[in-house]
Amino acid sequence: MVEQVSPLGFAWKPGRHGNVAGAPGVVLSETRPGSIVQAAAFPGSEKAVMTAIKVATGLALPDGAGGGMSTGTKAAFGIAPGRFLVVDQVEGLAERLKAAVWIKDGAVTDLSHGRTAIRIAGPKAEWVLSKLFAIDFSLAAFPLGAGRATQHHDILAAIQRTGPDRFDLYVFRSFARSFWTLLLHSAEEVGCEVL
Missing domain, CATH: 3.30.1360.120 (Probable tRNA modification gtpase trme; domain 1)
Incomplete structure (x- = not known):
């Protein structure tokens, strides 16, 4: 590191x-934090991306604009319709999210840098x-x-x-x-x- x-x-x-x-x-x-990542859902795939966030982080996001969750080491919240900022204190979140988000459902961008x-x-x-x-x-x-x-x-x-x-x-x-x-x-x- x-x-x-x-x-x-x-x-x-x-x-x-x-x-x-x-x-x-x-x-x-x-x-x-080690990782700051944006997960963006394609139209109609918001639930799939929220499920991918849960798989990658363990955070179950509530429905609704601006909803989010935060623990001592991880956080995720909506920043726009179908877009989420996801944070982890350790590196490697972008790769975990990319593995969980299907290419047809959305895109993952590492913003850590x-x-x-x-x-x-x-x-x-x-x-x-x-x-x-x-x-x-x-x-x-x-x-x-x-x-x-x-x-x-x-x-x-x-x-x-x-x-x-x-x-x-x-x-x-x-x-x-x-x-x-x-x-x-x-x-x-x-x-x-x-x-």
Whole structure:
């Protein structure tokens, strides 16, 4: 396995930032999963691709737009009609998915080299993300496991709620440093810990 080089570079500065009075409102970290893969179903084959995701990961996705699941090591969620982002902490997910998805049902694209995974967690995570995206981040509107594909200006982001106050964001690697800096500045008001 080749050591991943973070695209955050000099922008990653561990420690406390912004408001340092009291506990931090959010914690930011880069998660560096081994595999980030898109599975796209051809029209009428959505259920077959969802079954393939279950075979490759063990995750049974619920029906409906934006539905998803997350465990400590794997995650999958809808990012568009018939399209799913699937993540594993170990490498090799693209090959497992390709073996499970029939060529007539869909396509699998390994995005591991082109995406950066950022985690924001803490009691103010919803509030900070609401400053950047026109999405209702409340637990009722954005339940556990659910995902959304959206953008902040020209930075596309796939977002999944992986805990009651935790979200994993996937952005293009080429925009990672800029987005990280934006997220850090947005969190300064509530205090931010970078791990």
